[in-house]
Amino acid sequence: MSTLRVIVTAPTSARVGEVVEIRALAQHPMETGYRRSSEGEILQRDLLRRVECRFEGELVFAADLHAAIAANPYLAFHLKLPRSGTLTITWAGDRGVAHSESVRITAT
Amino acid sequence: MNERRLLLIGAAASVVWRPALATPESMLTAINTFTGGAAVRDGRVKLDLSPLVENGNTVPVTVSVPGFDAAQVRRLALFTERNPQPEVAVFTLGPLTGRAQVATRMRLATSQTVVALAQMADGSVWRQRVDVVVTLAACVEGG
Numbered sequence: 001m002s003t004l005r006v007i008v009t010a011p012t013s014a015r016v017g018e019v020v021e022i023r024a025l026a027q028h029p030m031e032t033g034y035r036r037s038s039e040g041e042i043l044q045r046d047l048l049r050r051v052e053c054r055f056e057g058e059l060v061f062a063a064d065l066h067a068a069i070a071a072n073p074y075l076a077f078h079l080k081l082p083r084s085g086t087l088t089i090t091w092a093g094d095r096g097v098a099h100s101e102s103v104r105i106t107a108t
Numbered sequence: 109m110n111e112r113r114l115l116l117i118g119a120a121a122s123v124v125w126r127p128a129l130a131t132p133e134s135m136l137t138a139i140n141t142f143t144g145g146a147a148v149r150d151g152r153v154k155l156d157l158s159p160l161v162e163n164g165n166t167v168p169v170t171v172s173v174p175g176f177d178a179a180q181v182r183r184l185a186l187f188t189e190r191n192p193q194p195e196v197a198v199f200t201l202g203p204l205t206g207r208a209q210v211a212t213r214m215r216l217a218t219s220q221t222v223v224a225l226a227q228m229a230d231g232s233v234w235r236q237r238v239d240v241v242v243t244l245a246a247c248v249e250g251g
Contacts, residue, residue, distance in 0.1 A: 018206075019206030019207050020206075032192065032215075034192050054202075055204050058202065058203065058204055059200070059202030059203070059204070060202045060204040060205055061199065061200070061201060061202060061205055061210070062199070062200040062202070063197055063198070063199050063200075063210075063212075064197060064198040064199075064200075065197050066193055066195040066196055066197060067191075067192065067193055067215075068186075068188060068191045068193065068195070068196040068197075068214050068215045068216075069196065069197055069212060069213070069214055069215070070165060070166040070167070070212075070213040070214055070215050071165070071166070073212070073213075074211075074212055074213050075210065075211070075212050076210065076211040076212070077199070077205065077209070077210050077211075078178070078205055078206045078207040078209060079204055079205065079206060080178070080204055080205065080206030080207075082204060
């Protein structure tokens with residue numbers, strides 16, 4: 001298991017019921033498995049396959065990614081804030097990559 | 109073996125090495141898997157994607173269902189006609205998503221048609237297609 005470098009952009013506070021944008025960026029090559037190295041050997045597929053975002057355990061957004069997603073996968077989606085709580089985003093992919101990042105959002 | 113023959117073999121080998129691109133037919137198969145056989149209608153879903161792309165390695169794309177409550181949208185998906193694989197991404201919207209709008213960055217191996225689909229809570233599937241011209245294709249081969 002290995003971890004990732006990620007950047008999650010989310011507000012630290014918002015009104016209850018407000019729709020806020022969440023942006024998640026992970027540093028990852030998203031190697032397609034179709035390319036060859038300069039020595040002519042196929043570069044093994046290495047993709048992030050699934051990104052999930054949950055608020056206090058309840059699903060907000062999930063993405064199943066394929067090779068056609070650009071390197072350093074970027075996702076922007078929305079959350080309708082129900083109350084104060086913790087937003088957790090998880091990334092999982094080939095080669096046992098797994099990473100989780102949490103942000104506390106306070107309802108005002 | 110003369111030079112011309114060597115060249116021919118070289119040309120044939122480079123064709124073999126190139127990964128097979130998806131075809132409009134394989135995209136339809138992938139779309140069918142996504143829809144579960146439901147009819148696909150044009151409308152409702154909006155695909156924001158520049159019609160002229162300079163760099164196919166990272167192409168900003170936004171899929172949305174304007175004018176509809178996010179709770180009415182179950183999933184959004186992106187497909188391509190001529191990338192090595194037709195599938196790009198499938199986005200699942202949970203009950204806490206306040207807006208049916210997702211943005212990401214994708215790869216385009218060549219000029220082609222990109223398809224966005226929205227599956228509504230009632231099971232109906234809606235589509236928008238955008239034709240894209242790519243000047244620098246995403247490097248599918250060796251880097």
